[in-house]
Amino acid sequence: MPVLPGAEPYHHQGTEVGVLLCHGFTGSPQSLRPWAERLAERGFTVSVPLLPGHGTRWEDLRLTGWQDWYAEVDRELRALRDRCSQVFTAGLSMGGALALRLAAKHGGDVSGVVAVNPANRLHGLFAQSLPVTRHLVRTVPGIAGDIAKEGAVEIGYDRVPLHAAHSLRTFLRLVDGELPQVTQPLLLFRSREDRVVPAADSARILSRVSSTDVTEIVLEQSRHVATLDQDADRIIEESLAFIGRLATGAGKEGTTARG
Template identity: 80%
Template structure:
């Protein structure tokens, strides 16, 4: 099945510091491509894979689950680690959840974590009934395109309930693994996110074991903040975070700021 225009995976061979970017649920690399390009311009080695079942048509996603999505970013991380002296992981939405699990499972092989509007659970009154509903209804309306400034996010306009059911299991798994996350963490969340509530970020911050934590509130953006008004702030905050860690500048405690 052909990949949607703009949804192609991205790779840039740069310097000794690598950054793995993980896109979100039903989305595609297009939502993170400007971020990837910003990092590439500063000579980072950048990997932005396309998750299985994504970037083509929603019917392809029915055949995949969280194990497939995680396996792809795990493979990409191992590839970067073979190439680079240090590797950072980052993600948007469920891509942030994937990045957090990579940090939990890979330990010192991950130098730091950057997450934008990370997800911690499947929301909605019917979430608890997905195990049954997925056999009765194939899809529900999509969650892509939550961008305050307008514009297009390349992704699906339908969410396969089979995939949503798998995602619910993944969220529970990662929630239990969050205490294993000890790396420096930069969490950026939108003040007007219509997909992932602020409670998800609060839950993640309360569960991780990281002592070097920065929370940034993006006042002008919705869920897909990497394509929104605060995109440049995300890019610069993540650059500052990575530069500080790779140069060894210290930081103690938790710093919550807007």
């Protein structure tokens, strides 16, 4: 199945400092492309893989699960480690959960994590009934496109296959149990208004990681897909500063900041 125009994976070979960006559930690398290109302009080696089942049609997503999505970013991380002396993981929404699990599982091979509106669980009665509902209902309306900025568009599915949503629920519960294994510096962005992932998810993540170098930044002008929204430049500049600080070996013994 052809990839949707604009949803292609992105790769750039640069310095020995690599950044792996992970997109969200039902989304594509397009939601991270401006961020990836700015990192590349600064000379970093950058990889934004297209997760299996994404970027084509929702019927393809129905045939995949969290093991497929995680395996893809795990392969990309290993490939970056072969080429780079340091690697950072980053992601949006489910991509933030993927980035955190990579940090938990790979330890010292990940130098830091940047998470934008990271997901920690599926919420509400809908999530609780998924084990049964997925056998009765194929899809529900999509979650893509929660952006405040006028004219900004996210390439994502207009339907969510419930078999894939159930797999996501399983994955997020798994990651929650592994969060204490995350010890790397963490930069977390949270939108004040987010119609997809509530603030409770970020709070839960911050309460469970073992990182001591932690910064939380609240985005006042963006909704869920903040990487394409009005705070996109702030995400880029703050992440560049975060990576630059750690890549140069400065400030690794950081303190916890809240903003």
